[in-house]
Amino acid sequence: MIGVVPLLLLAAAVLAVAALLVRYWGALSEFRRARRMTAKLPGPPPYPVIGNALDLPYNMDDLYDTLSTFASTYGPLYRATLAHYTFVVVMDPEDMRVVMTSDKTAEKSSLYGVAESLMGRGLAIVNGDEWRRHRKAITPSLHLDILRDFVQIFSKQGAAFADTLGELADKGVMFDVTPLIGSCANQAICETVMSSDVDKDDPLKRDFLDAVPKAFDHFMYRIFRPWFLSDWVYSFHRWQFPDYLQMKNTFNLFTQRLIGDKKEALKKNEPLPQRKRQAFLDHVLSSEEGAALNDAELAEEVKTFVMLASASSMDALSFFIYMLAIHQDVQDKVRQELDDILGEDRGRLVEHSDLAHMQYTERVFKETLRIFPILPLFGRIATDDLLLPSGVTIPRGCQVGFWLPYVHRNPQWFPEPDKFDPDRFLPENSRGRHPFAYVPFSAGPRNCIGQRYAMMFLKTVAAAIVPRLRFEVPDDGPKCLEDVQLKMNLTMSVRGGANIRVHRL
Numbered sequence: 001m002i003g004v005v006p007l008l009l010l011a012a013a014v015l016a017v018a019a020l021l022v023r024y025w026g027a028l029s030e031f032r033r034a035r036r037m038t039a040k041l042p043g044p045p046p047y048p049v050i051g052n053a054l055d056l057p058y059n060m061d062d063l064y065d066t067l068s069t070f071a072s073t074y075g076p077l078y079r080a081t082l083a084h085y086t087f088v089v090v091m092d093p094e095d096m097r098v099v100m101t102s103d104k105t106a107e108k109s110s111l112y113g114v115a116e117s118l119m120g121r122g123l124a125i126v127n128g129d130e131w132r133r134h135r136k137a138i139t140p141s142l143h144l145d146i147l148r149d150f151v152q153i154f155s156k157q158g159a160a161f162a163d164t165l166g167e168l169a170d171k172g173v174m175f176d177v178t179p180l181i182g183s184c185a186n187q188a189i190c191e192t193v194m195s196s197d198v199d200k201d202d203p204l205k206r207d208f209l210d211a212v213p214k215a216f217d218h219f220m221y222r223i224f225r226p227w228f229l230s231d232w233v234y235s236f237h238r239w240q241f242p243d244y245l246q247m248k249n250t251f252n253l254f255t256q257r258l259i260g261d262k263k264e265a266l267k268k269n270e271p272l273p274q275r276k277r278q279a280f281l282d283h284v285l286s287s288e289e290g291a292a293l294n295d296a297e298l299a300e301e302v303k304t305f306v307m308l309a310s311a312s313s314m315d316a317l318s319f320f321i322y323m324l325a326i327h328q329d330v331q332d333k334v335r336q337e338l339d340d341i342l343g344e345d346r347g348r349l350v351e352h353s354d355l356a357h358m359q360y361t362e363r364v365f366k367e368t369l370r371i372f373p374i375l376p377l378f379g380r381i382a383t384d385d386l387l388l389p390s391g392v393t394i395p396r397g398c399q400v401g402f403w404l405p406y407v408h409r410n411p412q413w414f415p416e417p418d419k420f421d422p423d424r425f426l427p428e429n430s431r432g433r434h435p436f437a438y439v440p441f442s443a444g445p446r447n448c449i450g451q452r453y454a455m456m457f458l459k460t461v462a463a464a465i466v467p468r469l470r471f472e473v474p475d476d477g478p479k480c481l482e483d484v485q486l487k488m489n490l491t492m493s494v495r496g497g498a499n500i501r502v503h504r505l
């Protein structure tokens, strides 16, 4: 006769298997439904089980070109599959408006989960009530009143960056400008949003900066190899990124340093800046609204902010300088505008009131971000069926992607889309353009919280460097946009580096 304990164990095992089957069956029928509903959409033909995995490049540097080819072959709305994931890539502005503003697609794609282990559950990743609580706690710390005070710090960072470029001009060397900007952008975010005085040459800070692109490589590697999406499966494959644990450690140590220093200062009653509102870290650690974030959440947000702000500002400014180096006429016009604003004293620090007059420079940044949307690919998940204006229904459970390089080169909204023409952003030339035809900072409730910060930083640094230096590409460098080879690892950059020469003026 079987004893009671084995019987109970057997019953528990049967129940566990039944529960797994029910769950698996539920997931399987949802997966089949999504496949059925998207089967008629254009897209690369999938293979059984693996979907379009073989269509992806082995070398991740080719990913930008592959995704561009998919978009131009199957756009403006196509489907692709990877293992059990079904993707719909939406690139028509009217469809994008619905996806970017609907409650049914308000959550970030489940693929963002791969960033959690390194970046943490910050604003860019969390969803639902957790996201609303975080966004509400953080938003006041990026109010215009505070950003205005930041301009002075941006201006000093810009002047220091101009000095560094000047030294390279004296040496007459050709160099990749991107990493130099990374350091400037990172120092700016630490001194402003984090109100920290961590030294620019601090070794931990340098390690942090070095680790950011590696972490982004790591996210992209896993996202496009869905068999590594599971942390458990991936843990057997970490040898591919031997410095994974070191990266994780660096991010945590640097974040703890920023928060620890600030807490220490508050404990010693060091006074906060005299102003109506405080910057992010001061705000979170000293206000009632900010107290909505606990210590762990605060650490995740600091990591998210420092990573996103440093990397995106770095790539945006790098493309701007590269565009000036290729288009000397545009460079002359930017310099003329800045000379008019700054007057005789080219070296003076830029003030907030100067920024409103930098209208041509702003158009150059807008055009740069049109051609080179720094975050070219981002996505959501449909939590319910969503009918698009184009008549297509995105089934629940489906991942929805946006590929901005295609969106931003739609000739309906941007005639001669491959031409670099800042004046397409003149008010008279923008009239009637679909508001979702140009979305480098995304749009709707989950848009970029750092958009105003980014534009102020970029314009201020431009005003510090362009009047003092002339940029040019080397003789064998690109002569026009078509010659610029791109790559992406979360953010996009120039393949082989944004190599330039600089001359003092």
Ligand code: HEM
Residues within 6 Å of the ligand: 108, 123, 124, 125, 135, 193, 304, 305, 308, 309, 310, 312, 313, 316, 369, 373, 374, 375, 378, 379, 439, 440, 441, 442, 445, 446, 447, 448, 449, 450, 451, 453, 454
């Ligand atoms: C030129 C520079 C920048 C560009 C092009 C850019 C672009 C974007 C885009 C496209 C998104 C949406 C991503 C998605 O839906 O997954 C986003 C979100 C975000 N960005 Fe930026 N960004 C820039 C600078 C910044 C800066 C300077 C900060 C911080 C000060 C920042 C912080 C964030 C955060 C926290 C989110 C997530 C917002 C949320 O989901 O509520 N970004 N950014």
